[in-house]
Amino acid sequence: MTAPGLRSEDFGARLSFDRGETGRRAVDVPVWSGDATPLPDAHLLRDSVRLPEMSQGELVRYYTALSARNYGIDSGTYPLGSCTMKYNPKVNDLIASLPDFADAHPQSPVEEAQGTLRTLMELRQGLAEITGLPEVSLAPAAGAQGELAGVLMITRALEDRGELEQRRRILVPDSAHGTNPATAAMAGFTVTHLPTAEDGSLDRATIERELDETVAGVMVTVPNTLGLWENGIEEVAGLIHDAGAYLYADGANLNAIMGRIRYGDLGFDVAHLNLHKNFSTPHGGGGPGAGPVCCTEELAPYLPTPVLAEDDDGLVQLIAPERSIGRLQQFHGNVGVLLRAYAYMRALGLDGLRAVSGQAVLNANYLRVLLHGHYDLPYDRPVLHEVVFSGSRQRREHDVRTYDMAKRLIDHGFHPPTVYFPLIVEEALMIEPTETEPPEAIEALAEALIAIAEEAASDPDTLHGAPWTAPIRRLDETKAARRPVLRWDEVDPKLD
Amino acid sequence: MSSSLAGSPHPYIPATEADRARMLERVGVTDLDALFADLPADLRDPAIELPPALTEPELIALLQERAATNAAPTRPSFLGAGAYRRSIPAIASHLTSRSEFVTAYTPYQPEISQGTLQSGFEFQSVVCELTGMDVANVGLYDVASATAEACLLAVRVTKRRAVALLEPIHPGTAEVVSTYARGAGLRVDSIATADAVSDEHACLVVQQPDFLGTIVDLEPLANVAHDRGALMVAVADPFALGMLKAPGDAGADIVTGEGRDLAGAPAFGGPSLGLFAAGLPYMRQMPGRIVGRTNELHGPEGGEGEPRTGYVLTLQAREQFIRRERATSNVSTAQALIALSFTIAVQALGPRGLRESAELCYQRAHDAARRIASLPGFDVPERGPWFQEFLVRGPIPASELAVRLSERGITAGFDVSDRAEPEAHNALMFCVTEATPDAHVDTLIEALTSIGDEA
Numbered sequence: 001m002t003a004p005g006l007r008s009e010d011f012g013a014r015l016s017f018d019r020g021e022t023g024r025r026a027v028d029v030p031v032w033s034g035d036a037t038p039l040p041d042a043h044l045l046r047d048s049v050r051l052p053e054m055s056q057g058e059l060v061r062y063y064t065a066l067s068a069r070n071y072g073i074d075s076g077t078y079p080l081g082s083c084t085m086k087y088n089p090k091v092n093d094l095i096a097s098l099p100d101f102a103d104a105h106p107q108s109p110v111e112e113a114q115g116t117l118r119t120l121m122e123l124r125q126g127l128a129e130i131t132g133l134p135e136v137s138l139a140p141a142a143g144a145q146g147e148l149a150g151v152l153m154i155t156r157a158l159e160d161r162g163e164l165e166q167r168r169r170i171l172v173p174d175s176a177h178g179t180n181p182a183t184a185a186m187a188g189f190t191v192t193h194l195p196t197a198e199d200g201s202l203d204r205a206t207i208e209r210e211l212d213e214t215v216a217g218v219m220v221t222v223p224n225t226l227g228l229w230e231n232g233i234e235e236v237a238g239l240i241h242d243a244g245a246y247l248y249a250d251g252a253n254l255n256a257i258m259g260r261i262r263y264g265d266l267g268f269d270v271a272h273l274n275l276h277k278n279f280s281t282p283h284g285g286g287g288p289g290a291g292p293v294c295c296t297e298e299l300a301p302y303l304p305t306p307v308l309a310e311d312d313d314g315l316v317q318l319i320a321p322e323r324s325i326g327r328l329q330q331f332h333g334n335v336g337v338l339l340r341a342y343a344y345m346r347a348l349g350l351d352g353l354r355a356v357s358g359q360a361v362l363n364a365n366y367l368r369v370l371l372h373g374h375y376d377l378p379y380d381r382p383v384l385h386e387v388v389f390s391g392s393r394q395r396r397e398h399d400v401r402t403y404d405m406a407k408r409l410i411d412h413g414f415h416p417p418t419v420y421f422p423l424i425v426e427e428a429l430m431i432e433p434t435e436t437e438p439p440e441a442i443e444a445l446a447e448a449l450i451a452i453a454e455e456a457a458s459d460p461d462t463l464h465g466a467p468w469t470a471p472i473r474r475l476d477e478t479k480a481a482r483r484p485v486l487r488w489d490e491v492d493p494k495l496d
Numbered sequence: 497m498s499s500s501l502a503g504s505p506h507p508y509i510p511a512t513e514a515d516r517a518r519m520l521e522r523v524g525v526t527d528l529d530a531l532f533a534d535l536p537a538d539l540r541d542p543a544i545e546l547p548p549a550l551t552e553p554e555l556i557a558l559l560q561e562r563a564a565t566n567a568a569p570t571r572p573s574f575l576g577a578g579a580y581r582r583s584i585p586a587i588a589s590h591l592t593s594r595s596e597f598v599t600a601y602t603p604y605q606p607e608i609s610q611g612t613l614q615s616g617f618e619f620q621s622v623v624c625e626l627t628g629m630d631v632a633n634v635g636l637y638d639v640a641s642a643t644a645e646a647c648l649l650a651v652r653v654t655k656r657r658a659v660a661l662l663e664p665i666h667p668g669t670a671e672v673v674s675t676y677a678r679g680a681g682l683r684v685d686s687i688a689t690a691d692a693v694s695d696e697h698a699c700l701v702v703q704q705p706d707f708l709g710t711i712v713d714l715e716p717l718a719n720v721a722h723d724r725g726a727l728m729v730a731v732a733d734p735f736a737l738g739m740l741k742a743p744g745d746a747g748a749d750i751v752t753g754e755g756r757d758l759a760g761a762p763a764f765g766g767p768s769l770g771l772f773a774a775g776l777p778y779m780r781q782m783p784g785r786i787v788g789r790t791n792e793l794h795g796p797e798g799g800e801g802e803p804r805t806g807y808v809l810t811l812q813a814r815e816q817f818i819r820r821e822r823a824t825s826n827v828s829t830a831q832a833l834i835a836l837s838f839t840i841a842v843q844a845l846g847p848r849g850l851r852e853s854a855e856l857c858y859q860r861a862h863d864a865a866r867r868i869a870s871l872p873g874f875d876v877p878e879r880g881p882w883f884q885e886f887l888v889r890g891p892i893p894a895s896e897l898a899v900r901l902s903e904r905g906i907t908a909g910f911d912v913s914d915r916a917e918p919e920a921h922n923a924l925m926f927c928v929t930e931a932t933p934d935a936h937v938d939t940l941i942e943a944l945t946s947i948g949d950e951a
Contacts, residue, residue, distance in 0.1 A: 012614055012789075012805035016843055017621065026844040027585040029852040030930075037862035039739070039855070040711055040881035046741045050625050051847045056587060059844055063591040063615070070611030072599030083601050089508060091552050093593070096763075100563035106765030107575045107910055109902070112567035116764050119562055122547070129544045141637035141766065142829040144816070152679050182816035182826035186648075187679035191821040229534035260532055265539045276829060280508070284833030285600040285612035286634065286785065288767035304675070326675035330578050330640040330668030330754070331765025343559065349549030352506050358528040359509050362516065365523045365531060382523075382531060407607070416605055421817075438510035439519055465794070470607035472806045473792045477606075480790035480810040484779065486631050488621035 011069070012472070016062055017488045020054030027056065050490070069471045070285070071415055077441050079367075081386045081418035081430025082177070082225055084255045084277035089347065092281065092340035101339060106331040110317055116335060117316035121308045123342040124292075130353070131251070131271055132264025133294035137303040137321075139333040143252060146272025146291030147183040147219075152325040153270055153295065153302035154217045154246045155187055160323065163244065167216035173202055175226060175422040180219045180250060189216060196424055200224065200379040201231040211243040221250040222266070223257065225422040225430070226379050227364060227386035237267025246270065246299075254278045255434065256361055256385035259354035263294070270295040278356075279341035290337040304328050359435035360385045363442055367433055370446035374453045378425055386432035388425050395427050400456040400463050402427040407474065408455070410467035412448035507552075567907065572936035576885045576927025577707070577910035578639075578666050579765060580757045582735060583853065583931045584837075585844035589760060592837040602785070602829065606808045612832065613807035616787040619839040626737045626842070627730075627751035628744025629773035633784035635835040636827060639754035640672035642770030643701060643731050645783040645825055646750040647673055649774070650699035650727040651682060652781055652824070658683035660697040660726070662690060662717070664707035664917060669731060673701070688916075690720040699727040699750075704743060705736055708912065708920060709885030709927075718747025734758060734771060734842075736883050738854030750774045759837035769834040779811070783825030786811050857884050857930040864928040864937045871941070873948040877919040887912065887923040890944070891951035894922050904943040906936075 039045060054062070072078070078085035096102065104113050124136045140146035151170070158164040170184040173194045181191040192210055197203040202220070218240050222230050230236075240247045249263040249271035255278040263271045275281050276289035283289070295303065305327045306318035318332060348356065361384050368377070368387040375389035391402035406416035406429070418430040433442050456463060467473070505512050511519070516528075525531060532540065550558065567573075573581075592598070596611055603609030603616075616634040623632035636642040647659040659677065661670050663686055670686065677684045687693070693700050700721035704712050718728040729750045730743035735758055737743075743751045755769030756762070774782060788810030795801035816823040845853060865886040869876040873891035888909060890897045898908035909926035928937060 010802070010804040012610060012807060015614075015621065016618055025846050025849055026587065027846075027849055029583075029845070029849050029856060032856050032859040034859065034863045035866070037859055037866075039858070043715075044711055044713060044741055044881065045739055046737070046745070049738070049742075049847050049850060051622065051845075051850065052843050053846050054843070056844070059840070060587055060591065063840060064594070066611040066615055067591070067594040067596040068611070069608075069614070070596040070600050071605075071608040072596045074595040074599045078601065080601055080604070085601055087508060088599055091555060093598075094556065095559045097761075098560060098563045099569045099761075100566045101559075102761035102763050103569035103581075104566050104764040105573055105575045105581075105762050105907075106579050107577050108567065108573070108764075108907065112571075112907065113764060115562045115564065115566035118565070119559070126546055129546055132542065141641070141768070141831075142827075144826045144828045145637060145641070148676075148679065148826060152675065155679065178815070178817035178820045178823070179826045179828055181821035182819070182823040185821040185823070186676075186826050188681050231534065234536055234539065257532075257535070259544060260541060261535050261539055262542055262544075265542055266536075274829075282598045282833075283601045283829070284831075285597055285609070285836070286602040286616075286832030287829040288831045288834060289829040305671075325678065327668055327671040328641060328675060329638045329672060329766065329768065330666060331638070331768065334766040334768070335764040336767050339559075343555055346547065346550050346555055346558070347508070347552070348506065350544050350546045352508075352549050353546070355506060355509055358531070359511055359516075361531045362511070362519055362523065362528060365525075366519045369523050382525075382534075384531075384534075406605075410605065410608055415601075415608065418604075435509050435511075439515045467607050471610055472607055472804060473794060473796065475606050475806045475808050476790045476793050476803075477808050477810070480788035480808045481812070484786075484810060485789040486620055486779075486786060486810075487617070487624045 015488050016052040016054060019062060020052055020058055022053055024053045024055045026054055026059045076413055077437055077445055078415040079417050079431045079433050079445060080415060081432040082252060084432060084434055086280055086434040087436035088280050088282040089344065092343040095343045096336045096339045110315060114316060117308060119342050120338055121316045123338055124308055126345050127273065127292055127294055130258060131294040132262025133271055133296060135297060135300035135303060136292055136294045137307045138292045138338050139304045139306060139328050140272065140291035140293055141329060141334050142287060142289040143272055143274040143291040144179040144183060145328055146293045147179055148186060149293040149304045149325060149328060150248050150270040150272055151183050151187040153299050156302040156323055156325055157299055158216055166213055169215050171210055171215060171218040173220060175224050175424050176219065176221060177250060177252060199231060200226045200228040207236060208239065211239060213244065215243060215245040217246040217248050219248040219250060221253055223253050223384040226388050227383040228379060229384060234266045252277060253385060256357055258357040259350055260357055270299055275337060275341040280344045281337045281340040288334045288337050290334045290341065306332055356435050363433040363435060363437060367431060367442050367446055371449055374450050375429065386430060389429040390425055391427035391429055394453065394456040398456045398460045400460045402429050404463040404466060405452050408452045408463050408466035409448060411469045414445055414448060571905060571907060572939050573907035574909045574926040574940065575907055577925060578668060579762045580927060580929050581931045582757045582929060584760060584841050587844055588837045588841040591840050592833060597836060598833060603809060606806060610806060613787050615836050615839060617789060617807050619835045620787060622839050622842050623771050623773050626734050627732065627773045628742025629751050630776040631779045631782065632773035633782055633786050635831045636770030636772050636784050637830060638768035638770045639731060639752055640669040642752040642772045643669050644673045644676035645772065646729045646752050647699060648676060648680060649750065649778060649781050653778065654698040656696055656698040658685060658696045659699050659701065660685045660687050660693050661701045663688055665703045666707045690717045693721055693724050693726055695724050697726045699729045701729045701731060703731040705733060705883045708879060708887065708917060708925060709882045710879045711740060711881045711883055714743055714746035714748060735854060738850035755838040756834060758841050759834045767831055767834045769831045769838055780814060781824055782814065784827050784830060785809055853930050860930060861886065861928040867941050868944060871944055871948050873951055874944060879919050884929050885925050885927045887919055888926050889923045891948055894924050898924060900947050901943055906940055906943055
């Protein structure tokens with residue numbers, strides 16, 4: 001069933017602003033019947049504001065039609081590597097929207113918010129157990145903000161050691177997410193890139209050479225973005241500490257190891273987690289997420305404000321750590337997301353979380369085996385939660401790019417995997433099935449990818465033009481960037 | 497108390513024992529543990545203490561019970577200070593809970609993400625209209641982090657190393673600006689008058705309405721900032737902009753704001769929504785994701801048809817996943833779903849509904865303030881025209897007044913008695929909006945009357 005106008009009409013050409021009719025409205029507003037207070041001086045007020053004028057039904061149809069032009073994990077398999085697109089349990093949404101939780105005011109006295117705070121306290125304890133890092137702040141709104149918190153904590157610790165002036169570098173592997181170097185730069189550090197060795201782990205000789213008294217920290221993703229274990233990371237942690245630097249864990253890939261090994265036990269000093277990945281909170285098309293930061297006792301005084309602590313009366317309080325890097329948001333973080341993560345943790349328990357990581361890793365390996373031989377596999381060994389193939393053979397032999405093959409997957413009913421990341425793999429095709437896909441779905445995905453590899457040889461033009469069945473065909477991204485049209489205007493910009 | 501039959505899969509994990517056996521065989525290992533052979537053996541499978549798993553009914557029961565230990569939503573509360581209860585059109589939460597929106601990732605594949613992208617473009621358009629700016633992104637974490645990013649943008653543009661925050665500004669906003677400034681090595685000056693802006697400042701940051709609720713005349717402040725070569729950053733409440741002059745029309749170069757309250761419930765502060773809009777000259781210095789309008793490379797029907805309009809993430813050369821350490825910000829996942837709810841709520845109110853709601857809020861707040869000011873022993877000191885928050889001084893110290901109200905089942909206004917502004921001395925800041933029930937205001941008046949009588 002396709003909503004009317006989804007493919008026939010040029011649906012995107014008409015925004016809500018171009019629909020409806022002057023004078024229509026979608027909701028009414030009570031009329032004030034008391035004594036009227038004069039409005040402030042006219043120069044402080046606006047004349048009007050341009051907004052759509054639509055009836056309620058029209059507005060509902062417009063956004064319903066838009067939703068039909070979207071694909072979510074509820075629509076089908078979404079094997080976007082590094083993003084851990086697992087099924088989002090609906091009970092979590094129900095819990096976050098309980099009125100007693102949802103209506104809590106952030107400035108409430110803590111006595112009036114103990115239900116929320118007690119729940120967050122238990123989440124905080126669970127995350128400390130899972131990461132092996134005993135101190136936690138739930139404040140960061142997303143992974144990148146958690147990273148910023150972690151790196152600023154390192155800054156503060158070095159300041160207190162009197163070494164901040166000399167330690168100006170952060171080492172980041174060449175396989176890292178872009179947020180790692182961007183965060184290090186935001187915190188005022190220069191970035192040194194570390195090469196990946198042939199086995200897919202960090203090149204030990206380079207690390208040993210680079211580690212000196214100018215290094216503040218090393219940011220490592222474990223498992224790394226190739227889906228591989230970082231061999232010898234616990235020894236590297238020792239080297240880093242011997243050199244006086246801190247080891248930071250990008251927890252984006254926690255789904256592979258939950259309940260099986262812990263950042264703290266491996267020697268990491270600080271880690272951020274992405275609860276919108278491994279803890280199943282929905283991604284919402286780009287947030288809200290949550291990026292708690294977990295650390296050792298040594299770094300605890302620097303955690304972002306607030307942290308949670310129970311006082312002598314058994315009340316959970318919001319407090320500022322002694323040498324806190326400060327606040328990251330006006331209030332306490334994305335609490336609605338944190339409540340969902342708590343519900344997920346409680347629905348699974350330790351055995352369930354171990355079953356998650358076990359099945360996530362088995363699913364990735366199953367896919368690896370099913371696709372073996374059909375695509376190049378630059379690091380041809382068992383993987384953890386995701387597997388990174390390369391489309392370089394198809395590019396070389398048939399002039400078909402990974403981009404084309406990813407787009408063709410849309411015609412088979414799948415969301416494409418992550419492509420062209422990590423940067424160190426040519427024509428990368430990074431696939432993360434997650435534990436919530438049944439084996440049939442993984443087999444169907446593999447069959448589609450095999451059919452596409454065959455099509456690359458037999459009918460490359462079909463791939464070059466894909467997708468063919470989506471609500472819209474390939475878009476001119478170059479034009480979008482060169483001649484930016486970024487907002488509605490009454491005079492419709494000529495798009496020729 | 498819990499749980500499922502041994503060997504039966506968890507509802508979130510579909511593979512059965514039989515599936516697993518078949519898959520393991522195909523992979524060529526005997527058990528799951530073998531897949532983790534690369535992990536150091538001496539650190540594997542540590543003791544981890546987690547509470548036992550719960551079934552869905554148990555989980556709901558536990559959290560309902562837990563939630564009930566929060567103050568009930570029916571308790572009269574006059575807190576504002578950065579978070580405001582609003583009347584939000586019901587269709588906003590309804591449409592926002594459509595799972596095609598909820599369960600999508602960042603729209604990396606525009607062909608199957610037009611829902612997220614086109615509504616992102618709608619959001620940018622709404623934010624530009626409200627703020628009077630040329631360009632908006634799809635949203636940042638919250639108003640405070642958005643304001644910090646605005647300061648960083650101003651620093652990049654002006655090459656100056658300090659920023660000025662005009663008091664009264666939300667203390668949370670000031671603190672977040674300081675957090676971000678520390679990383680960048682910037683100085684943050686809190687100033688009482690715009691005269692303190694100097695040629696060392698990259699920007700002047702002004703909150704509208706200010707932290708104590710007063711409506712600010714932005715134009716003269718923008719002129720001072722511009723005279724000294726600084727950018728003007730307005731931190732504006734988008735709901736108040738339903739009636740107040742758009743900051744862009746008053747000379748602001750960047751406008752930030754908090755969108756949460758127009759998108760949904762306060763949720764103890766988050767999910768929040770940082771609005772970020774700027775003038776055209778700063779387009780390529782913006783943080784965060786931006787949606788642009790374009791068209792198909794080839795039309796439908798095998799390229800025969802006219803190319804159709806579509807939306808993509810654009811100007812990505814600013815962003816971390818391309819520019820890495822030279823990116824304008826590290827931001828990636830932000831608050832897209834909250835932005836969607838904000839967009840639908842504002843569009844549902846429409847041009848007249850937004851103005852009517854803002855004026856209703858204004859009228860109800862002023863009416864409540866007038867009633868309180870008429871009570872013996874109470875005073876409502878004004879600092880100028882104001883929107884929805886007002887200062888109340890009673891016959892007893894502010895902190896004691898809050899306690900006495902709490903004893904009567906009312907959450908008082910935010911305590912501002914330790915602030916420097918003379919009007920805030922010994923005052924609580926009450927907030928009344930269009931969504932505050934009449935009965936709550938009546939209850940408050942009764943309580944204040946009896947507290948006044950006792951004093």
